[in-house]
Amino acid sequence: MIVKDLSRLGRRCILCGRYTEIYFPERHVRFLALNDGVDTPNQSGSMGITPFKHIC
Known part of the structure; x- marks a missing residue:
């Protein structure tokens, strides 16, 4: 899945x-957020700063 951010x-x-940490990995969905530099296969373990970026 590719999104802008x-x-x-x-x-x-x-x-x-829940989607980025549980749902996508369980279903082997690669998630890319282009402007935020998130690429799930390239993240080790937890997604680092990503949970903080969800906070509005």
Whole structure:
């Protein structure tokens, strides 16, 4: 899944975190947020700063 930035994934911070941390990895979905530099296969373990970027 490719989005411009994390805010395009959704507005509900908890739900967006659930998608990026649990739902996508379980289903082997690669998630890219171009402007935020998020690429799930290139992240080790947790996604580092990504949870903080979900906070509006």
